[in-house]
Every structure is written in C-alpha cells, then in structure tokens.
Amino acid sequence: MTEATEDDPTPAALDAARSRYLRHLTIERGLSPNSLAAYRRDLGRYVAALAAEGVIDPAQIARGHVTAFVAALRTGAPGVPPLAASSTARILSAVRGFHRFLEEEGITETDVAYDVVAPKRPERLPKALTIDQVERLLEAASGEGALRARDRALLELLYATGARISEAVGLDVDDVAEPGSVRLHGKGGKQRIVPVGRYAQEALDAYLVRARPELSARGTATPALFLGARGARLSRQSAWHVLSAVAERAGLRAHVSPHVLRHSFATHLLQGGADVRVVQELLGHASVATTQIYTLVTADTLLDVYATSHPRAR
Numbered sequence: 001m002t003e004a005t006e007d008d009p010t011p012a013a014l015d016a017a018r019s020r021y022l023r024h025l026t027i028e029r030g031l032s033p034n035s036l037a038a039y040r041r042d043l044g045r046y047v048a049a050l051a052a053e054g055v056i057d058p059a060q061i062a063r064g065h066v067t068a069f070v071a072a073l074r075t076g077a078p079g080v081p082p083l084a085a086s087s088t089a090r091i092l093s094a095v096r097g098f099h100r101f102l103e104e105e106g107i108t109e110t111d112v113a114y115d116v117v118a119p120k121r122p123e124r125l126p127k128a129l130t131i132d133q134v135e136r137l138l139e140a141a142s143g144e145g146a147l148r149a150r151d152r153a154l155l156e157l158l159y160a161t162g163a164r165i166s167e168a169v170g171l172d173v174d175d176v177a178e179p180g181s182v183r184l185h186g187k188g189g190k191q192r193i194v195p196v197g198r199y200a201q202e203a204l205d206a207y208l209v210r211a212r213p214e215l216s217a218r219g220t221a222t223p224a225l226f227l228g229a230r231g232a233r234l235s236r237q238s239a240w241h242v243l244s245a246v247a248e249r250a251g252l253r254a255h256v257s258p259h260v261l262r263h264s265f266a267t268h269l270l271q272g273g274a275d276v277r278v279v280q281e282l283l284g285h286a287s288v289a290t291t292q293i294y295t296l297v298t299a300d301t302l303l304d305v306y307a308t309s310h311p312r313a314r
Helices: 012-027 033-052 063-075 085-104 131-140 146-161 165-169 198-216 236-250 258-271 276-283 293-309
Strands: 181-185 191-195
Touching: 012 033, 012 085, 033 063, 033 085, 063 085, 131 146, 131 236, 131 258, 146 165, 146 181, 146 191, 146 198, 146 236, 146 258, 165 236, 165 258, 191 276, 236 258, 258 276, 258 293
Parallel strands: none
Antiparallel strands: 181 191
16 A cells, blocks of 8 residues: 555545546446536545544445534534535435445445434524515506506415416416405415415405506416516516515615515414414425425524513523
C-alpha cells in the first residue's frame, strides 16, 4: 500500500478505489457530467477526511469512520461551516454507494456504511395566514370589471377548497356544474369532489354570469373556467401574479402564494375542529401523514396561547 505524500495528501489506494467507482458510474450507470462532478466532489471530501485520520486503504475503513465523517459535516470545523441536513444526506448517499461498490467488487469484505442513517431533515411547518389576513386579502380582490370579478372568484375558490394552483387553473366550467361543490383534478389523474362555501359560490356565480362571457368573447371558445384578459385559459404564472397583486393591495407584508392559501385552508379547518382524515380527503393527500404536519401548526398555536395566557405558564 502506498502512503500519502506532501504533494499528494490522498493515499493512492483510496484514490484508486474512488476513481474506479467513478468509472463505474460513468460506464455502467451512465451518469450525466453534472452528477458525476457532484459524486467526485463529495467522495473527494470523504477520502480526504479518511486520509486525515490516517486511513490509507479501503480495507481499513470502519463504520466509526463513516459516522464520524457524517457528524463532522453536520457540526462543521474551524473555517468550515456546518452543512444542512439535506446536503449531508446527499454526501452520505454517495459514500454509501461507494462502499456498496467496494463490497460488490471484493475490494472490502463488508459494507461498513450500509446502516449509517442520514440525519433527519427538520420538518418545515407550513406558513398560514390568519383568518383576518385572509378576509383582508379576499376583500382586496373585489372591484369593478371582469378581471376583478375573476380574481375574486379565483381567490375565494382557492381558500374555500384548498386547491393547488394547478388544479384551480385546470378547472373547466363543467367541473363546477353542481352548486356547492367543485370537481378537482389532482396529482396522478385522481379526481375529488370538494365542497364550496357560500362566499366562494357567490363569487363564482357572479363571475360565470357577468365576467366570464365578456372575457370569453375576447378569444376562441374554451371550456376553461378561469380566463385571462385575452380569453384563453388562465396560466399558473398569471394566477400567481393575480395573487401577488391582490396581496399588495391588501397590505400583506408576508409572502403570500397559492400554497399559502392551501396551508391556511387546512390550518383553519383543523383549528375549527375538523378531523385530520377529512382534511386529508379535501386536500387530496395520498397519506394522512402528509396532512398531519398541519396538526403541528395548530399545536404550536395552542402552546403560544398557553404561554402568554396562563398565569403559571412561566
């Protein structure tokens, strides 16, 4: 085995194993140049860390070396900032693939990294507007003219149903044929019927009776529910622009996106006592686990109220 030198701080045996794995990724797996560059960079960092620990041959690597490397990525080092959980998980994936290859090729007897677990990514709680903020937003969407009527109907529908923006702009007129409900076309071609509240239904009726015919006359015939200024189906980008403009008129400084309205829909339902499985169906989530993140939002609200209101909370 070849020791590392001052000119080449990486032990030759380790570097040769890494190069062999990269060739495997290129030839057998057909990775793109960008992906290959990422693997080369991540494994170079790993091999350098092993060399710094005096490891000069793949056979010397133990599970402890892998876990120590992962821990160092998360905590950082002098002059080296710690990495986010997502970045650490990406590097560990490259390391695990490397060790799996070493075992399969007979370079090492065991795969020392097979059960090393990536750090858990912190759950990002969805942002939600308050009910007062939603009311201000919807009121700011009101006004004269066909476009204002469309904007009010669109935003009322988004908040009333929790629809994704793609589902909303993908609606056809026939999807709201039944009063009090709307048929949404979700991911994977799945459809769901979602109730529409009185305010949203009134906004939709006003739009369909007065505003949509005017907008439709500006373009060619289309079954689309929401139309743009030229009579074509409203695009996702245009819908984003509508919401941004209305939020600005409402004086809402917080970032407001269609997904924020979806989060607000779910959060307000749970705060009002709705069962999480009902909310799951309304949102079109395949798993209730996805919906349960909203229960964390309401739990945080309860804790905040308790901390500020109970005389012996502190």
